[in-house]
Amino acid sequence: MTVGIIMLVHTDFERAEQVARHWTKSGCPVVIHVDRKSPTAEYDRFSMALNADPLVRFSKRHRCEWGKWSIVQATISACEVMLAEFPQADHVFLASGSCIPLRPVEELVQYLHDRPDTDFIESATTADVPWIVGGLSDERFTMFFPFSWKRQRYLFDKSVELQRKIGIRRRIPQGLVPHMGSQWWCLTRRTLDEILSDPNRRRHVAYFREVWIPDESYFQSLARIHSRKVESRSLTLSKFDFQGKPHVFYDDHLQLLRRSDCFVARKIWPRATRLYQTFLGSGGVAAGRSEPNPGKIDRIFARAVDRRLRGRAGLQMQSRFPRQGFEHGITAKPYSMFQGFTEIFEDFEDWLTRTTGARVHGHLFAPDRAHFADGQTVINGALSDSATLRDYDACQFLTSLIWNTRGERQCFQYGPADTQDINFMMVRDPNAQISIISGAWAVPLFRSGSSFAQLRQTAARLQKIEAQQLEIMRASWANARVRIWSMAEFIESPMEPLQTITDEFGQSGQRHLSEAPRLRDLSGFGQFLQHLKNEGMHPYLMGDFPVEQSDHMQVPPVRKPYLVR
Amino acid sequence: MKPVVDRTSAIEPGAILLFACVRNEAVRLPYFLSHYRKLGVDHFLIVDNGSDDGTVEQLRAAPDVSLWQTTASYKKARFGIDWLTWLMLRHGHDHWCLTVDADELLIYPHHDTRPLPALTDWLDRSGVPSFGAMMLDLYPKGRLGDAHYEPGQNPVEVMPWFDRGNYTIRLQPRHGNLWIQGGVRARVFFDTSPRRAPTLNKIPLVRWNRRYCYVTSTHYVLPYALNTVYATDGGEATSGILLHTKFLDTIVEKSKEEKSRREHFENSDLYETYYDRLIANPTLWCAQSSRFVSWRQLEGMGLMSRGGWT
Incomplete structure (x- = not known):
């Protein structure tokens, strides 16, 4: 009767170790995937340090690349270990090395225990989501993506352009409706088990291998087929900046995070000592049975995106010098x-x-x-x-x-x-x-x-x-x-x-x-x-x-x- | 240029380095070093240009300073930039490098709660290789020479005043940088020839590559792309401020020396009257001067911005 934690780690192993111990201290089993790109020496030190913990396992290492299938593959490998080795995990929670629990782990366990059939996974059809980066929504499901967006941007863009021109449209497997949402989910053992043992899994995998950013759509789409009850939100507080990159939390966000009542937050700056001390040291901030309430954080980060993109009307300064027509207000006031x-x-x-x-x-x-x-x-x-x-x-x-x-x-x-x-x-x-x-x-x-x-x-x-x-x-x-x-x-x-x-x-x-x-x-x-x-x-x-x-x-x-x- | 103390072997990958060229800055250095240490600078690489006031002894004794010395002409070394460029080529590659003068104190959004590595990590993650910080001239309320300053003291305490809203900005197509002038020096000293007023835009923090170089002081960098530290789509990029503590009480004496040395600026003659007026121990303060409180205040006034970094 507990929640199992999948941790995807590729850097800052000391912090990851600290977080893993925090989970297991409360009886939560942890399965860790370490990116194969991480140096072997660091991996060895990291796995040695945690080996003695009976609640920790390491899954097969994959070489992960942002936006590619490998991240989903890494998650699947870790999930399989979790389901096989820890029968007590009724829910499985996907987290990263830079996530920290904000509330006592027991509160999360209790929260999930009270909702035994609920899958917490943000999952919406492409027509309904505003957070598309790179201008690709439907197309990420109907094109091929042989090039890396991060390393081969030019080729990536050209290949998209070409496919648009000659009208390439991949067929979406029957019975599958593409859904998207946050990569960070928490699924019930039953749903996860069904997704992994789906008779069509090979077909789905073959399809999603070629989808762009499948970590935001594979589980999100399949949960819609197998879940009894989808609660379309993430239990992980994660904000994105104007480039679609996750915001980092620092020590000065302490009060905001405290009051958010969210269970888990990412990403935490590895050197945010006070955050780690506060939330891991004393076991988090108790909030009883209250629901997560990220409203204030949402507003503050939305304001930051707005300042970055729209700026203050009528202001010309060293880092804002709009060209004609882009002033969003030539002067500040009438x-x-x-x-x-x-x-x-x-x-x-x-x-x-x-x-x-x-x-x-x-x-x-x-x-x-x-x-x-x-x-x-x-x-x-x-x-x-x-x-x-x-x-x-x-x-x-x-x-x-x-x-x-x-x-x-x-x-x-x-x-x-x-x-x-x-x-x-x-x-x-x-x-x-x-x-x-x-x-x-x-x-x-x-x-x-x-x-x-x-x-x-x-x-x-x-x-x-x-x-x-x-x-x-x-x-x-x-x-x-x-x-x-x-x-x-x-x-x-x-x-x-x-x-x-x-x-x-x-x-x-x-x-x-x-x-x-x-x-x-x-x-x-x-x-x-x-x-x-x-x-x-x-x-x-x-x-x-x-x-x-x-x-x-x-x-x-x-x-x-x-x-x- | 000869090494005096070379501790550069202690520089670790990822360290944040500070480069500076100094001359007779014994008064400013104690606070300067502590300010940047507190922000998270790991190593200081400093060129001394013929100091005789204890600057060398002070720097030699500091464990995180590597020091070089030269008595060659500051002006002929393009105001010290040639010396620093050489050091940056040798030691700065792939590091975040901060290049400042002894009278410049960098502040940036959240500097009071987040050390420099937080900023540079974030710039790295956002794919931004350079960070702009405009010079903000600080001055005391009375006559310049009358505000007494003790070494080690925060200079902002004796000279907390600045001009908040009288700057002119134009785009310089040649280098793709903004050219910012104005502030108190334009208001008081260059009111009849604003074009000659000092340039205030600077790009002091760069993720250095051995192929980069500064052009004039840290006003412009090559390649040009590094100069785009501003947004042109109406949004605000993240920027900082260099609190410029030029007008310490020592300025009156220093101006006499500088005037005779003629080692400053492109056209020394233009600055003759400027120095004369400084030697006369003027008051720069006016009823509309603003008193420095914090980076949040400067951000509210529109002098700097957190951009998307909140």
Whole structure:
């Protein structure tokens, strides 16, 4: 009345010996298979050390290769020894040299004793499993695999390609439905006996010899034929990384493993002294009759796979440098760019800060320096306001700023006088909210009172830059939320766009704007534009402003609260 | 280059080796050696370039150090790399080799609970032959020369501050490596010429083969494939940090010496003003500096990553 342990060992014999003794101390017979590739001297030392133990046997050695039949052959040989020599083994548990029992062995024995007819073997049809490595699911059952995946990858891939092309399909033996699952199972003596004495065994073996990774499918498929009760899960906790290789547990996983209530875990790092001491020394962590509960471990390791494969959005660093299109998020968080707003409103930045609570910067990309909020010269992450440093890589300046200030929405002013390098990046970025009042750059010129000869050149330059920028912003492939108004259009009814923009900040509870920013006094602006025209320049981005002051141009800035219903 | 003490016959297969080139590092060495011993370095192979401050005596006395000595030009030996390449060719083949300067302390994910062999085993299993670690310049809060440091002390205690989010990265197609600049030195000393700011990317840990070689310091390795220590598919590869303790209080005196020796960097003239400013005993700290706590903090800030190694 106990469980027999099959141990597949190929390295770290001292640890394997320690684990084997732990099993036999609790009365569990152990049959060990040692890979024939392991050095003879080490094998001799290992087998000598365990020979005196009446509950240990060594099975015929096979040369094992990952993904090949030899591993199943090794398992079968060991199972035959187990069934023949240890009649007391009611269940047979397949483990490796780097597995350790986490709970007292008696609890496992009791658990299996309570479920005398249950076979614990993860076993699912190929259509239903997500864990395929190398892209082969059905095909591993219908092709030939003469080459080693580990040593002859090129030939392996070519042979798969060729077989696909000429349409080779092996026939699956009648009555057999291919199932897959974890290599680490625990079967009842009866099921195992029936699998090994199956009248069709030769036929099955001949078939599985050519299947790829048969250690994940031979017993899994045959158990479906012979088992009375399949419980499709493994009693061995084993996590896989993104390459499909098993994760290794270290000393710092101690608490996680303790609380998992799993019976056995693999793989344990051979030098994880504390794990070996804790789980073998004191006989494991008692958990009574509770079920294994690997939920937390599952979540943590799933997160690791996710970090390896998807990474953190908006992060560029020494080990994450996505090529274009693979960023999974160009920037970390949503942000807003405003163009032309400080030009036509007197107090736009203060107003926006008051209304939204966001961090509102001035012209971050101005030629003299980065105008950070509150006049700071260095901002989060020690990002400097130096224009030279910023322009060394303006895009990374912006992604760094957004990354450094995660958790606080950033807004900044922009315009045609600023460094233009970030336009392409912003327009590709779904996090960017871009609002442009075109032609508003003319307002500061209008208010400067400088000579027209000078202004004319500046105006022409700014208009050209903005026209080019607008072309980018109107790209059909834009992912950003882009809004563009001509200045004339915008001042017709400024509150509606402001409401829409601030609504998108997504603060809790949508609010109506109760206060408007003050429009600058624009009387004479139409005349100013006409002057520019008379100088031979053609301002058009601001839309049409009549030369004679029309009514709405005279409307002084809205001073009383402006309510949008 | 002449051997002073050669204990390399004690190197066992699978040992992790550390290679370094030093000059007058008696102050840093006690902590340096203990830091790397604790991580699990098995043997140190060190070239001394004309020290006269007790460095040689200290290293000679250490049981796990093999020491060579030369008084030839550091610059002509491509900043010591030629000397180290020769040693690595002789002794590094098929070992995990760590190549660092005396002012660089490597940390990596889980370094406080998992020794270096855990990392290298895992890199081996994943088929990854090289490991990247960016230099992170540390500095004290006040003037550089005023933070007093005792030999043997953890330098991070006197200079725990760093810049966390002002780095620029570009891909260098020629060697396939990333070129990282920025941090405090760019912010303070190179704000008018960021292109000249020091290179911060390094690949200090490599499963060495006698056919490999470092190109400039440990910034780039040949063959190129070893430089791909980053993921381009949006994921994060595992990476570490070299805590750079250049700005110890000794930096002010050392800068005077270095300025006259003109043995550093490709173009010594460019660095004249840099040294002048260091000699003036500046403050690098700013209100947005971050204080070092742990590798988890650096990972949270996005300066390093555990990648899939959890």
